[in-house]
Each structure stands twice: as structure tokens, then as C-alpha cells.
Amino acid sequence: MTKKKKLVTSVSLPPSDQSPATTISTPATTSTATSTDRSDGKKTLLSAPAQIPVSYPEDGVLSVEWIQDLMLIFDWSSRNIRPSEFPLVFPVQVFDALVLIASKILHKEPNCVRIDGLDQDSSVVVVGDVHGQLHDTLFLLQDAGFPSENRFFVFNGDYVDRGAWGLETFLILLAWKVFLPHRVYLLRGNHESKYCTSVYGFEKEVMTKYGDKGKHVYRKCLGCFEGLPLASLIGRRVYTAHGGIFRSVSRTTPNRSKGKKNRRLILNPEADRLSLGSFEELAKARRSVLDPPWNPHLSSNLIPGDVLWSDPSMQPGLSENKERGIGLMWGPDCTEDFLKKFDLKLIIRSHEGPDARQKRPNLAGMDNGYTVDHDVESGKCITLFSAPDYPQFQVTDDRFRNKGAYIVLRPPNFDEPDICVFEAVTPRPEANPFYDFENVIDSDEELDLPSEETPA
8 A cells, every 4th residue: 555645826727728728827928817805895807717607518418628727717616706797607508407417326336336347557546535626626637537438436425514525526426427327436425415505514514506497406416426426446446434343234124013003113122233235235225315314213224324424433243333322333343243244344334534533532543634543354344535624614824734645555456555645625615604603513423313204
């Protein structure tokens, strides 16, 4: 396992050869653009990219040039326009076209996508949480190399919330998915949910950027979230998911007394005996539930909550995740059992940034964007976090200043992680938060989850 460190202060993506020549750069490096004073006293560039507003290709077919232009345009708009002006850049009609086709693709995929057919010319890039940090995501895509026929990408979820550009980040990834549906895989994170997006900013971001069309856009995003797969198997040797492993539900199905009157729930006495689940059980889970069940006594559909919310522990055994109130905690012995049971070598999960790891002294911190949590006989469990200098908005000046990382898997076996470490793009454009970051807890722990649930 190797790693490389990259320092970056800006993102420079070349315009495509088949599109109008466009120069997009930060205000500090622009020499030809004129500027004007805004009502709020800030300067704004007048030289917008020639492709604004974005239009969807007439033939409905995306190209790499179209996506690269979109990346350039979103970089420019993040620095030069108000959030409320976003529809002037990306009209709602274009949003609808992109999300419609992306949703159709995603909803047809299984809960666990299998990435096979890899050859000696292939590589697989695995990406952790990006949390609306657009410029770091643009750098990552450029640094790793754009998706292509031989370069696969697996994103481990949490595209939105906390960062100021969750919508732009998600749209760019959807565009890559539409362009290369069998090379780009977007998995679901716990923040791709109705509850988290209402607390951590994405809902307000969408409402701010699209105004009276905001409810429509937000609803379409939620529908797209429902289609995101839960996990991946890479080369039959590597399992990736946002949170981690999951329980067996074969003995936890709630029984109900017969008769419509005085119906009551009969709990199975075996329900409290946790054991590892199977991929057959994962395949049957209902991922379309936006906010997964967290009460093991009221639902049999617990696997999505486990996959999205679980955390590794240094304590042996499998137990309920009492810190988060949903999902599991699993120890090194469970990692060994899971890897051995399914003939795997590696678990790559995400879900924990530097704020969460600060509260877990028994595990390594997230200073370098990754940690090796379990190193057992059969392989490893790695936590991967791809949002450097996270979160974007912090209560104190004493920032975590963590690095981000992504993993490259290469032949012959695609199970030896090459970990690439990078620092945040600086400076970030000025932006206002879309959530009350001073009063909302830093990590996802101790969430005030609803106390009642309709059994699935």
C-alpha cells in the first residue's frame, strides 16, 4: 500500500477541443475580464463562459466535452454569481433532463453493484465522502484521471450537505454516471436522505438556488437518492459501502398476530442475536426507503440502515450502534469473519470525518483522509474520506485541516489499495452556509432521530 501527497491551490481544467474557446479562472488570475460592484460590495466578473446558460444536448447524448464544460461552468459560477442566480446558469429544464435519465439508470441497478470484467488495462478509483466541496471534487477527478472505458469510479456516498455546493457536486457526478453508466457507480450515503438533508443544509441550498422551483428540484433529488445502490463488489475481492457491514435479518422478522382487531407485534426472541448478513439478504433489502429504519423491533428492513450508518470498533463482536442510534458496531473479529466468509480481501467504507473520529479515541484520526481500522489475517478494513479541510463551515478558527484521500485499485487482483492523499483547494470561494453550523452537532452522532416508525 502506497500513498502520495498532493498540494493544490487551484483547479485548472482545459476546455474541450470541440467546444467554444473559454477561459475560466479565479478572479485573482483573470486578466481579460472586467468587473463591477455588486450591491453587497463584492466584485463579480462579467466575462461568463460562452456556454451559459447550459443546454442539454439536442440528441440527448452526453459527451466528455459537455461534462468538462459543465465542470468549468460550475467552478466559475461558484466564484462569480449569487446562489439565487444559479438557474441562469443551469436552467430547471436542463436539471430535469439530466436527473430523469440518471434516475432511470440508478433505479435499475441492484442493491450491490458488481464490477467485474476488469483486465490488465483497468483501474478502479474509490472515493469517500465529498460533502458538497465542489472544488476538491473537481481536483480529485482531474488528479485521478476522468472516468473512461478503462478507469472505473466507485463513489461511496455523502455527496451533499455541509458544503456550499452539494447540488453542483451531485449534478456533475450524475453527468458522469449518465455518460458512462457501466464505469461510474454512485453509492448512497447516509446524507442522501430526507432527514439529513433537512438538517445539514442541502434542502435549504436547493431552495435558495432554485427559488419557486426549489421544491420541485428537491423532490427530484430525493427521488434520485432512492435509486442509489447501497454497496459494491469490485473484482469479487473488495466490498465498498458508505457505513459498512450488515446484519442477518433472517431471524429478526417481526411476527404479527392474526386478525384486524387488536393487532399486536409479537417479537421474535431470536431477534437480539446479531449475526453477519449475506449478499442474498442485501439484494432483497428495500433501499427506496429514504430514511432507513433504526428500530430493530419494528422492522425487518434493517440492512439499509446498517450499510449506511454502521461503524468499525476495536472491541470484538457485533452490537447495535448506540452512539448513532442506528446501524451496527463491529470489531476486528467481524471483519475477519466477513472477509473469510465471502472470500474478500478488503472492506472500504467512509462515513467518518475528522469531527467524528475526534470523538472516538480508540481509533486513528482522519488527518490524512484515511485510516486502516482493522488489519486481520484475511485482509483489511479501511475508512476513506475525500473531503479535505472538512467541514467547510466550522465554529472555531481552530480547523481540523485534514487532508482528503482516494484509493486506486489496480491489476492483477485489484485488492491492494494505492492510497492517494491530497490537500484542499485554496482559497475556497466565499460562501454562506445553508445550515446552522454553530448549533448543529459536528458529526452525525447522537442524531435526534424520530421516535416512531411505520414497520416496513
